Amino acid sequence: MDHTRLFRLDGRSAAVVGAGGGIGRAAAHALAAHGATVTCLDVDGDAAAATARGAGSPARGRALDVRDPEAVGAVAEQLAAESGVDILVFTPAVNVRKRILDYTTEEFHRVVDLNLRASFDLIRAFGADMVRRGHGSIIGFSSIRAYTVEPGQSVYAATKAGLVQLVRTAAAEFGPSGVRVNAIAPGVVETPLTSPIKNDPAWYDAYAAKSALGRWATPEETAGAVVYLASDAASFVTGTVLPVDGGWTAVDGRYEPPGTT
Template identity: 70%
Template sequence: MTDYANLFRLDGKHVLVIGSGSGIGRESALALAAHGARVTCADRDLPAAEQTVAQGNGSQLVAYELDVLDDDAITRAVDELGDVDVLVFTAATNVRKRILDYTSEDFDRVVALNLRASFQLVRAFGKQMAERGSGSIIGFSSIRGTTVEPGQSVYAATKAGLVQLLRTAAAELGPSGVRVNAIAPGVVETPLTAQIKANQAWYDAYAQKGALGRWAGPEELAGAVVYLASDAASFVTGSVLAVDGGWTAVDGRFDPPN
């Protein structure tokens, strides 16, 4: 008999959350720990990761400094952290410019964090999971992997590329018992979207686009992370879970009369 009462429990699991110093990463780490996981809160900003630990159950969370742009640091993390049952990575950046204004340096900066670092993480921790015969990898795409607007070219390209990277990883690692999925958030109030929030017209326009007519708080993404990390999603792999308030489901431009 399946123990449905504990289907989302993560007791005994070691989860590594990268980007846990703020925003979605922080809330995900706290939610995973609340469901019984032992969580390593990794971030390039160690004091920020330590603040996340301070907000949760200290016995379940530990801070770890990790710069995912450093390949050697990722290799060290694999050795130092031991078995990782679940990998969650949320770190991303964006340079909002039109294509004709983009520089090669801008391009390299966005691709390096959003796509190349993700590739390196999947390779490093996916290998460990495949050898052990189990694991769950959760990466963060975006609505911009599906719908675009001016000024989002390279960011959108990396988020679409990440989906295909994770789908391929799901196909390759599935026979070894490793599940790989993406979450695609809509508009979420995080440090990455502070520029939009500072412009009331821009902020309101985004809020009105989705079916719910508002932005999400980062805590509203944590449930999706817990789900994909847990046995509740034991037959879910290669999927993109939209947590976007209906952004990609509705047109949003005009409410026609009856």
């Protein structure tokens, strides 16, 4: 084994869903930098195209609304017919921050539809060809909210916990065919999804203080985990959830009792 090439992705095709910005854009650029040919997919086709232009290697962008199962299936079939997809990364999610008693049925369905059902559709649509070809890596984005919650995070947290179990089950079912399925669980990352709290100084500071590193992450700081799970460096890693949370779930906050310093 050539250990200098453990993280190289030359000759592999990647599809990044949610590549129009934030974590998805960072993932697309990182995969391309390591040699993958990347298809950037996003509900905003122009944003996907902009990500592709900035990838610095062969890449293309196109629109995909993952809330449309038929569209997901059609794109997966087209890419499978062209060159196949060796790596699938998906990031789309939405959060309605309300307490349970204030939630509407429409809001519940909106969060579940994008965060969980669309993830199921993506895993099925792209996983089918990977299983047929006998290799592939699927990487979904869960969250620390799959494990630790706060008031107002009920449905979002439930979908992210559901995604963890979906990934684990897919890993068990696809593993005999050589397909790996894993999840990444970020902490607080500066993205459009978190902008409502990022723009509140008190909230921003409180979240920063929760991690061992005492700050928020940038989208680029999640990209290394994507490259790792996509590459041969993780050839025996499947069914796992990799926290990229600055130590949030390890330290349970930043309070230091007297006499511990």
